[in-house]
Amino acid sequence: MSPEIQLQALNLNLPPPPPKGGVYQPLVIVGSLAYLSGHGPYLPDGGMIRGRVGEDLDLAEGKEAARQTALAMLATLKKELGSLERIKRVVKLLGMVNCTPEFTEHPKVINGCSELFAQIWGEEAGVGARSAVGMGSLPGNIAVEIEGIFELA
Amino acid sequence: MSPEIQLQALNLNLPPPPPKGGVYQPLVIVGSLAYLSGHGPYLPDGGMIRGRVGEDLDLAEGKEAARQTALAMLATLKKELGSLERIKRVVKLLGMVNCTPEFTEHPKVINGCSELFAQIWGEEAGVGARSAVGMGSLPGNIAVEIEGIFELA
Amino acid sequence: MSPEIQLQALNLNLPPPPPKGGVYQPLVIVGSLAYLSGHGPYLPDGGMIRGRVGEDLDLAEGKEAARQTALAMLATLKKELGSLERIKRVVKLLGMVNCTPEFTEHPKVINGCSELFAQIWGEEAGVGARSAVGMGSLPGNIAVEIEGIFELA
Numbered sequence: 331m332s333p334e335i336q337l338q339a340l341n342l343n344l345p346p347p348p349p350k351g352g353v354y355q356p357l358v359i360v361g362s363l364a365y366l367s368g369h370g371p372y373l374p375d376g377g378m379i380r381g382r383v384g385e386d387l388d389l390a391e392g393k394e395a396a397r398q399t400a401l402a403m404l405a406t407l408k409k410e411l412g413s414l415e416r417i418k419r420v421v422k423l424l425g426m427v428n429c430t431p432e433f434t435e436h437p438k439v440i441n442g443c444s445e446l447f448a449q450i451w452g453e454e455a456g457v458g459a460r461s462a463v464g465m466g467s468l469p470g471n472i473a474v475e476i477e478g479i480f481e482l483a
Numbered sequence: 484m485s486p487e488i489q490l491q492a493l494n495l496n497l498p499p500p501p502p503k504g505g506v507y508q509p510l511v512i513v514g515s516l517a518y519l520s521g522h523g524p525y526l527p528d529g530g531m532i533r534g535r536v537g538e539d540l541d542l543a544e545g546k547e548a549a550r551q552t553a554l555a556m557l558a559t560l561k562k563e564l565g566s567l568e569r570i571k572r573v574v575k576l577l578g579m580v581n582c583t584p585e586f587t588e589h590p591k592v593i594n595g596c597s598e599l600f601a602q603i604w605g606e607e608a609g610v611g612a613r614s615a616v617g618m619g620s621l622p623g624n625i626a627v628e629i630e631g632i633f634e635l636a
Numbered sequence: 637m638s639p640e641i642q643l644q645a646l647n648l649n650l651p652p653p654p655p656k657g658g659v660y661q662p663l664v665i666v667g668s669l670a671y672l673s674g675h676g677p678y679l680p681d682g683g684m685i686r687g688r689v690g691e692d693l694d695l696a697e698g699k700e701a702a703r704q705t706a707l708a709m710l711a712t713l714k715k716e717l718g719s720l721e722r723i724k725r726v727v728k729l730l731g732m733v734n735c736t737p738e739f740t741e742h743p744k745v746i747n748g749c750s751e752l753f754a755q756i757w758g759e760e761a762g763v764g765a766r767s768a769v770g771m772g773s774l775p776g777n778i779a780v781e782i783e784g785i786f787e788l789a
Contacts, residue, residue: 351743352743352744352746352747352750352766352768353747353750353751353754353763353766354729354750354763354764354765354766355763355764355765355766356765357765358725358727358728358764358765360668360669360725360727360787361514361667361668362513362514363513365727365728365764365765365785366765367765367766367767368766368767368768368769382737419511419513421511421513421518422511422518423507424630424767426767426769429619429620430619430620431535431619431620431772432620433620434620434622434623434624435622436620436621436622437504437505437622438505440505441505441506444505444506444507445506448506457506457507457508458507458508458511458518459507459508459509459510459511459518459519459520459630460505460506460507460508460520460521461520461521461577461579461628461630462505462521462622463521463579463618463620463621463622463628464618464619464620464621464772465618465619465769465770465771465772466584466617466618466619466735466737466770466771466772466773467619467735467736467737467738467739467740467742467769467770468742468769468770469740469741469742469743469768469769470740471740475767475769477730477765477767479518481513514667515666515667516666572664572666574664574666574671575664575671576660577783582772582773583772583773584688584772584773585773586773587773587775587776587777588775589773589774589775590657590658590775591658593658594658594659597658597659597660598659601659610659610660610661611660611661611664611671612660612661612662612663612664612671612672612673612783613658613659613660613661613673613674614673614674614730614732614781614783615658615674615775616674616732616771616773616774616775616781617771617772617773617774618771618772619737619770619771619772620772632671634666
């Protein structure tokens with residue numbers, strides 16, 4: 331299964347790689363591991379999906395924000411690595427949801443990212459370990475932030 | 484010190500390995516590191532310890548939830564690795580407490596997990612780096628969620 | 637660029653390595669990676685910078701707390717490794733801000749740590765991947781907690 335062919339077959343519209351919003355590197359490689367900085371739901375027009383799930387956004391909109399975050403992550407990975415083929419597997423995701431204290435469906439929100447990665451790299455290589463949790467707040471009031479660790483081929 | 488003999492000596496009642504609650508792998512191995520997904524306080528009867536520490540649960544109950552989470556982590560590690568003997572050391576835990584904004588005793592809560600791991604693998608190998616922090620919310624309103632990195636022998 | 641010479645040139649006043657506040661190791665080394673436990677803004681007199689950013693502390697005070705946290709991290713790294721020269725690069729930081737639900741400037745707060753590390757190890761080696769997010773609460777109501785992964789030389 332080729333992630334680049336899958337990317338084309340799914341006809342996905344990647345946003346540009348998000349601009350840096352602080353003093354950090356988008357991706358750092360150490361040995362065979364690549365550490366990807368926290369990404370938000372960056373849109374092709376340069377905007378972000380903002381708001382609190384359970385208040386401003388419902389579950390479906392939160393999941394859509396996680397999917398958009400996955401597209402932004404793919405954009406950074408492609409830019410930094412040259413090709414998604416260089417990634418052997420998704421190792422670990424930390425999915426952080428900007429939501430009300432009463433919200434309970436964090437895993438369903440972050441599935442918006444994980445399901446897309448499963449389509450790109452396959453059900454085994456595209457699905458890593460994960461935590462999906464609720465934050466007190468996120469930068470710029472974005473709906474979702476996800477960071478990841480990837481194994482390189 | 485054998486973790487499997489310790490497990491028997493302590494007469495611990497492990498819950499079954501928790502069912503997956505989303506699109507992720509319980510454990511991913513890369514080289515000598517094993518990444519364990521976020522676990523909650525899963526009970527032998529299939530229930531979870533739920534509620535917010537500082538409101539629904541007190542400190543002792545929160546610590547008990549962290550201990551139960553440790554048991555669920557051990558159940559997954561045993562299932563995925565075959566034996567706890569395969570683990571050389573605890574590298575890192577992220578202990579996430581579902582608590583009120585005023586709560587301040589997160590380390591004491593997560594000690595419920597760390598103290599059990601110290602009994603299983605010993606004071607050196609069983610105790611890793613750690614952060615213990617307060618979340619805005621957790622999936623299903625569980626009291627505690629803990630993820631971990633382990634070194635394999 | 638020598639981090640130890642930079643440390644002297646900047647005339648930084650490191651606090652003592654913070655005492656442990658729970659059952660964990662300050663630093664765990666696995667292969668060429670060093671995992672540093674979550675640190676708070678520990679002061680030379682043994683106090684901590686406490687309070688919620690956006691309520692008790694403003695952005696500048698939050699950033700100062702992140703800088704103080706960086707100093708505490710350096711103190712632990714120096715004690716555990718003997719010298720900052722042993723660190724090849726900053727791999728990843730998780731910057732956790734104790735702030736109001738309405739706060740949106742988390743990256744600017746955590747830059748207080750990242751900018752100091754860039755001065756110590758340089759713009760390339762001192763700047764890693766990063767997430768900067770808002771927590772529901774932090775231990776002892778500290779303003780900031782930061783954990784990190786470092787590559788050893």
